[in-house]
């Protein structure tokens with residue numbers, strides 16, 4: 111029996127992504143057909159073939175049953191995200207985290223979402239708040255194209271602008287600062303702190319995602335932030351330390367929220 115089954119899509123068309131232990135490989139067709147029988151909306155079943163890899167954080171997914179066209183429109187909290195999980199990063203499990211972040215945004219804020227993927231954070235934020243301005247930056251052209259399409263699908267063109275490219279190149283050219291900067295790239299976001307920090311206005315909030323190991327989950331990220339802040343002669347105060355999700359027995363995805371208190 112698969113340990114995990116993620117369903118991405120809508121009531122009319124979805125894909126299931128399963129993780130099968132090697133010893134169950136010979137039963138793949140039966141397991142996939144059972145998944146499609148139980149979940150009537152599932153048209154394709156994909157097996158995880160790797161962990162998340164490379165800069166785009168995709169994983170290799172192998173079609174084991176159903177329709178080879180795996181592009182779907184995922185529904186979440188009144189939003190629609192069109193995507194093909196074989197081409198881009200997307201996790202339906204992160205919906206609650208998106209809810210928590212969009213709940214922190216205040217009306218009138220300007221928000222920079224680095225590493226924005228197909229746009230779930232920018233769109234959830236823009237759907238919840240009429241008068242926010244969100245800038246989204248993504249390196250994977252396929253994810254960026256979906257983000258542009260998703261902005262239209264969700265009718266938030268007036269609030270979200272999507273830019274294709276490397277945050278390291280794009281951010282310095284934006285020529286402005288933001289009330290809030292999101293860094294949703296747990297594996298490696300800290301390497302871009304020097305890019306993110308100058309994007310914060312005084313009083314602005316930074317959300318850094320990070321992989322961390324027990325028992326001391328937060329001090330590593332806090333030190334990285336403090337060291338980077340020193341270089342810019344600024345100070346950031348920790349607002350919140352959050353255990354977002356568990357990756358393996360001792361490893362967590364954490365979020366550290368910090369406020370720029372002097373520039």
Ligand SMILES: C[S@@+](CC[C@H](N)C(=O)[O-])C[C@H]1O[C@@H](n2cnc3c(N)ncnc32)[C@H](O)[C@@H]1O
Pocket residue numbers: 165166167199200201204224225226227228229230231247248249250253275276277278294295296
């Ligand atoms: C963990 S995924 C998160 C995507 C999205 N925020 C979400 O929650 O679904 C990280 C994303 O960052 C993008 N990325 C990686 N390095 C980048 C860079 N230097 N500049 C812009 N985007 C980058 C990847 O292509 C990937 O889509």
